[in-house]
Amino acid sequence: xxxxxxxxxxxxxxxxxxxxxxxxxxxxxxxxxxxxxxxxxxxxxxxxxxxxxxxxxxxxxxxxxxxxxxxxxxxxxxxxxxxxxxxxxxxxxxxxxxxxxxxxxxxxxxxxxxxxxxxxxxxxxxxxxxxxxxxxxxxxxxxxxxxxxxxxxxxxxxxxxxxxxxxxxxxxxxxxxxxxxxxxxxxxxxxxxxxxxxxxxxxxxxxxxxxxxxxxxxxxxxxxxxxxxxxxxxxxxxxxxxxxxxxxxxxxxxxxxxxxxxxxxxxxxxxxxxxxxxxxxxxxxxxxxxxxxxxxxxxxxxxxxxxxxxxxxxxxxxxxxxxxxxxxxxxxxxxxxx
Amino acid sequence: xxxxxxxxxxxxxxxxxxxxxxxxxxxxxxxxxxxxxxxxxxxxxxxxxxxxxxxxxxxxxxxxxxxxxxxxxxxxxxxxxxxxxxxxxxxxxxxxxxxxxxxxxxxxxxxxxxxxxxxxxxxxxxxxxxxxxxxxxxxxxxxxxxxxxxxxxxxxxxxxxxxxxxxxxxxxxxxxxxxxxxxxxxxxxxxxxxxxxxxxxxxxxxxxxxxxxxxxxxxxxxxxxxxxxxxxxxxxxxxxxxxxxxxxxxxxxxx
Numbered sequence: 001x002x003x004x005x006x007x008x009x010x011x012x013x014x015x016x017x018x019x020x021x022x023x024x025x026x027x028x029x030x031x032x033x034x035x036x037x038x039x040x041x042x043x044x045x046x047x048x049x050x051x052x053x054x055x056x057x058x059x060x061x062x063x064x065x066x067x068x069x070x071x072x073x074x075x076x077x078x079x080x081x082x083x084x085x086x087x088x089x090x091x092x093x094x095x096x097x098x099x100x101x102x103x104x105x106x107x108x109x110x111x112x113x114x115x116x117x118x119x120x121x122x123x124x125x126x127x128x129x130x131x132x133x134x135x136x137x138x139x140x141x142x143x144x145x146x147x148x149x150x151x152x153x154x155x156x157x158x159x160x161x162x163x164x165x166x167x168x169x170x171x172x173x174x175x176x177x178x179x180x181x182x183x184x185x186x187x188x189x190x191x192x193x194x195x196x197x198x199x200x201x202x203x204x205x206x207x208x209x210x211x212x213x214x215x216x217x218x219x220x221x222x223x224x225x226x227x228x229x230x231x232x233x234x235x236x237x238x239x240x241x242x243x244x245x246x247x248x249x250x251x252x253x254x255x256x257x258x259x260x261x262x263x264x265x266x267x268x269x270x271x272x273x274x275x276x277x278x279x280x281x282x283x284x285x286x287x288x289x290x291x292x293x294x295x296x297x298x299x300x301x302x303x304x305x306x307x308x309x310x311x312x313x314x315x316x317x318x319x320x321x322x323x324x325x326x327x328x329x330x331x332x333x334x335x336x337x338x
Numbered sequence: 339x340x341x342x343x344x345x346x347x348x349x350x351x352x353x354x355x356x357x358x359x360x361x362x363x364x365x366x367x368x369x370x371x372x373x374x375x376x377x378x379x380x381x382x383x384x385x386x387x388x389x390x391x392x393x394x395x396x397x398x399x400x401x402x403x404x405x406x407x408x409x410x411x412x413x414x415x416x417x418x419x420x421x422x423x424x425x426x427x428x429x430x431x432x433x434x435x436x437x438x439x440x441x442x443x444x445x446x447x448x449x450x451x452x453x454x455x456x457x458x459x460x461x462x463x464x465x466x467x468x469x470x471x472x473x474x475x476x477x478x479x480x481x482x483x484x485x486x487x488x489x490x491x492x493x494x495x496x497x498x499x500x501x502x503x504x505x506x507x508x509x510x511x512x513x514x515x516x517x518x519x520x521x522x523x524x525x526x527x528x529x530x531x532x533x534x535x536x537x538x539x540x541x542x543x544x545x546x547x548x549x550x551x552x553x554x555x556x557x558x559x560x561x562x563x564x565x566x567x568x569x570x571x572x573x574x575x576x577x578x579x580x581x582x583x584x585x586x587x588x589x590x591x592x593x
Contacts, residue, residue: 073441076441086352
């Protein structure tokens with residue numbers, strides 16, 4: 001659906017996007033990931049024909065973004081970082097305007113307007129002025145205008161920025177529900193968002209492509225050897241940190257056990273197994289047999305956060321333990337949860 | 339064509355939902371009404387005076403009321419035009435809505451024409467609205483409508499030309515105030531260029547004098563339909579819109 005080859009954008013002094021190549025097939029949800037200023041918006045603006053690339057080539061649905069710009073624009077729905085709303089217009093009036101601009105007329109226009117009002121849950125504010133809407137509603141109206149002409153490709157620039165957690169969830173669900181009909185690219189610097197909504201990730205940093213893969217593969221690739229977190233509690237057996245650690249390390253296949261956290265009558269260890277060894281069963285048995293409580297046992301999957309920092313090399317020392325993700329306190333890795 | 343109309347309609351709607359159109363309409367009506375009343379009162383007083391002195395020389399509504407009045411409205415346009423055109427692109431750039439227009443399947447020129455036509459229509463509406471005053475002249479007097487129509491055409495052409503310049507200036511900045519101030523400056527310059535002709539007739543002075551909107555308004559003001567002057571206004575419109583298109587293009591390449 002989208003093919004990008006050696007796409008480059010140079011401004012007067014800086015190179016915002018530097019020879020990026022990737023391709024996206026129909027129906028994919030792709031997360032476009034990178035720190036602020038990595039070139040996400042620039043890439044998206046080139047794909048949406050807002051400005052032409054300095055060098056390289058990009059095609060959407062087989063049309064070149066520079067040569068056949070109007071054809072591309074007909075097939076793209078774009079939600080810029082700030083929803084492009086005319087604040088003095090009413091919601092429905094605005095959607096009709098955008099619909100007409102994208103080439104809809106008559107019955108079809110009315111049908112699509114009703115459809116997006118319904119789909120984006122903004123029917124209750126259809127007669128309100130856009131300037132009076134809350135941030136969450138504005139974002140949804142922005143999304144509604146992007147899908148009004150039922151485009152093949154949907155390009156969303158930080159669709160959840162500045163929303164409260166409830167609105168973020170609603171917006172994510174909305175985006176996921178759109179996935180079937182559209183190819184979606186969404187950019188973000190919030191990692192859990194990608195983990196939750198996207199199938200594939202394209203990571204860029206300082207204008208360069210760092211990685212492109214499925215979320216699952218990326219996690220697997222970065223994880224390497226299996227590593228599990230166990231929370232052990234005191235019960236009948238003698239409970240002392242060095243004793244527990246020594247016992248855990250005695251299990252065959254375990255290469256190392258490190259204390260992660262200690263509290264009254266309990267402790268959390270990270271147990272690393274040598275590659276290819278499955279140690280969870282043995283671990284559980286050993287703990288129970290030693291007369292301790294096994295409170296929790298879970299794989300210490302690397303969050304995208306860590307992978308991201310590893311790949312982009314931004315401040316690798318301060319890994320995720322010290323830098324909580326910006327938004328959700330515990331990023332979950334759905335595929336990796338046992 | 340359809341796209342031009344879509345954009346023009348939205349633009350007009352936005353003029354009338356924000357107070358700007360109503361404000362201009364009110365202000366212009368009040369000022370124009372006041373001037374109309376003054377010219378007319380003077381005309382009537384003159385008539386009475388002459389009658390009292392017993393020397394009834396012919397009096398001309400066209401020459402003594404309508405012509406100076408329409409001359410004033412072309413002058414008032416100078417103040418209105420920046421207020422009309424300053425928001426056209428500056429506001430879109432500030433709100434980010436330019437991204438919607440620039441990524442929609444419409445040509446840049448359609449966006450520009452839509453906006454310029456909307457601004458010109460608003461300008462015409464304000465001028466025509468105030469012309470209600472003339473109904474009284476036709477009711478109680480007997481003015482000639484032909485030279486008046488020509489002068490109106492002149493007022494319209496001058497406004498359309500300056501609005502094209504204003505449209506171009508509006509693409510240069512995000513800030514409406516700056517766009518407005520620059521447009522006002524440009525309008526004023528195009529106005530006072532003609533002053534050189536009063537003391538100098540060398541070739542450079544002629545060039546400046548030719549560039550002035552006022553030089554070309556003269557014929558229209560006298561009720562003479564002059565092709566040469568109409569062509570001047572049309573070329574200013576063309577040039578203004580052409581530069582707007584180039585400016586939008588450079589916006590795409592640079593931003």
